[in-house]
Amino acid sequence: MFSGPGLFSDIGRRPKDLLTKDYVSDQKFSISTFSESGVVFSSFPNARDEFLCSSDLAVGVRYDMAFTSTAVKKGGLSTGDVAALYKYKNTVANLKVDTESNISTTFTVTDIIPSTKTIASMKFPDYSSGKLEVQYFHNHATFTTALALNKSPLIDFTATLGTPTISFGVEAGYDTTSGAFTKYTAGVGLSKPESSASIILGDKGDTINASYLYHLDQEKRGALVADISRRFSTNDNTFTVGGSYAIDSLTVVKAKLNNHGKLGAVLQHEFIPKSVLTIASEFDTMNLERTPKFGLALALKA
Numbered sequence: 328m329f330s331g332p333g334l335f336s337d338i339g340r341r342p343k344d345l346l347t348k349d350y351v352s353d354q355k356f357s358i359s360t361f362s363e364s365g366v367v368f369s370s371f372p373n374a375r376d377e378f379l380c381s382s383d384l385a386v387g388v389r390y391d392m393a394f395t396s397t398a399v400k401k402g403g404l405s406t407g408d409v410a411a412l413y414k415y416k417n418t419v420a421n422l423k424v425d426t427e428s429n430i431s432t433t434f435t436v437t438d439i440i441p442s443t444k445t446i447a448s449m450k451f452p453d454y455s456s457g458k459l460e461v462q463y464f465h466n467h468a469t470f471t472t473a474l475a476l477n478k479s480p481l482i483d484f485t486a487t488l489g490t491p492t493i494s495f496g497v498e499a500g501y502d503t504t505s506g507a508f509t510k511y512t513a514g515v516g517l518s519k520p521e522s523s524a525s526i527i528l529g530d531k532g533d534t535i536n537a538s539y540l541y542h543l544d545q546e547k548r549g550a551l552v553a554d555i556s557r558r559f560s561t562n563d564n565t566f567t568v569g570g571s572y573a574i575d576s577l578t579v580v581k582a583k584l585n586n587h588g589k590l591g592a593v594l595q596h597e598f599i600p601k602s603v604l605t606i607a608s609e610f611d612t613m614n615l616e617r618t619p620k621f622g623l624a625l626a627l628k629a
Contacts, residue, residue: 331466332494335485338516339525342538345552346569346583349593351607351622355399358627429453449476479504493517521545534558548573552583588613601628 333340399406408425421433430451437444442464450456457476463469467490473483480503487496494516500509514527523540536556543549549572556565569583569591581593591609598604605624611617 330491331464332469332487332489332491334462334469334471335487335496335498335514338494338496338514339527339538341523342525342540342552342554345540345550345571346554346567349581349595349605349607350591351605351624352609352620353399353622355624357625481509492519533560602626
């Protein structure tokens with residue numbers, strides 16, 4: 328069983344999720360139906376524009392197939408897609424077709440070589456969008472390499488050393504055409520059950536970000552988070568504080584405020600088992616005449 332550090336992208340993820348996840352600004356609707364026979368029927372919008380993945384499925388139940396149709400309305404623009412997921416042994420295949428006639432595919436295979444995960448993706452008709460990624464997991468390190476499948480490939484590489492509690496990582500991007508690095512980032516993360524902290528130096532050393540999350544109780548009903556970012560080239564600083572609190576087992580409230588006066592709030596309520604209503608809003612406290620942003624998401628699961 329893997330017991331090493333997470334991927335580089337996991338450094339600082341917990342504080343970031345609390346400050347960004349569920350702060351929707353559009354209208355989303357989802358319906359999911361699960362069956363132990365191996366078929367999942369689902370209809371939901373995905374703000375991340377990602378496929379339904381195995382982590383979205385209920386733990387402890389085997390699902391071999393999933394069908395997804397999506398509808399999202401943002402402003403006056405509506406988009407949609409239909410997606411399918413098939414899982415067989417150590418392989419997961421995704422296929423998605425959207426309203427702009429784009430076809431996206433992703434294949435994920437674990438343990439082709441022990442302790443590895445291989446991910447291949449392609450989007451049609453944009454044949455230059457192909458990408459191949461290999462992830463390697465060790466008890467004291469993780470490595471990833473991603474290669475764009477085109478005539479002028481970009482190569483991304485990450486490495487993380489440490490333990491599940493403390494990790495040190497680097498990330499780099501290299502353009503094979505120009506022979507120059509497109510990015511390099513370094514970070515350190517500390518993760519405990521009750522807290523999480525990270526410092527990340529990014530944008531080729533132009534930005535630094537520090538974040539800290541702390542759970543107020545063992546049940547993790549309440550949490551506080553602070554995040555500060557600085558861009559050296561412009562001397563811009565952004566400081567954000569936020570928190571979440573579970574009023575009961577069915578209702579969660581969240582809020583955040585930054586030094587630019589942006590105030591966000593979220594209310595989530597599980598009105599029937601596994602079905603959640605999310606209402607979110609954002610206000611500019613320094614310009615109250617500006618129209619606030621509101622978002623609504625309804626996720627139904629049977």
